[in-house]
Amino acid sequence: MSPEKCPDCGNKNLKIYQQIAVGQVVSAKTGKVLERKGFLEVTCWNHFCKCGWSGELETQ
Template sequence: MNQYEECPECGNKQLIIEGEEVSRPRYSAKTGKLISKGHCFHTNGCQYTCCCGWFSEPTKYHESLPEIITNRR
């Protein structure tokens, strides 16, 4: 995956990285109410987006996440 520093369409330098994370929420079997939201269990991937409507191809693997995301964990 390319690690973009600016939008290739408009040159915007304030890109957003949208991550897809899987969590494990806990629900009551009796009432169905949410007990706890759970923590991030696994990251499926991410993609870059821009306010002009451009978005990168999504990744599907944790190893290809941008360094800024993997270093915060």
């Protein structure tokens, strides 16, 4: 469940930071990216607010 507002300041415009795993084929010799496989999965995320609050919220 996504939070409706910041628990610290009440801001309703929260943002989500996501880390995404991307697959790609890289040359072992040159290190050049030969092919991108696209987005595979979101590895982790957390909500944050402009007031500085950041955290993962439990589903309620």
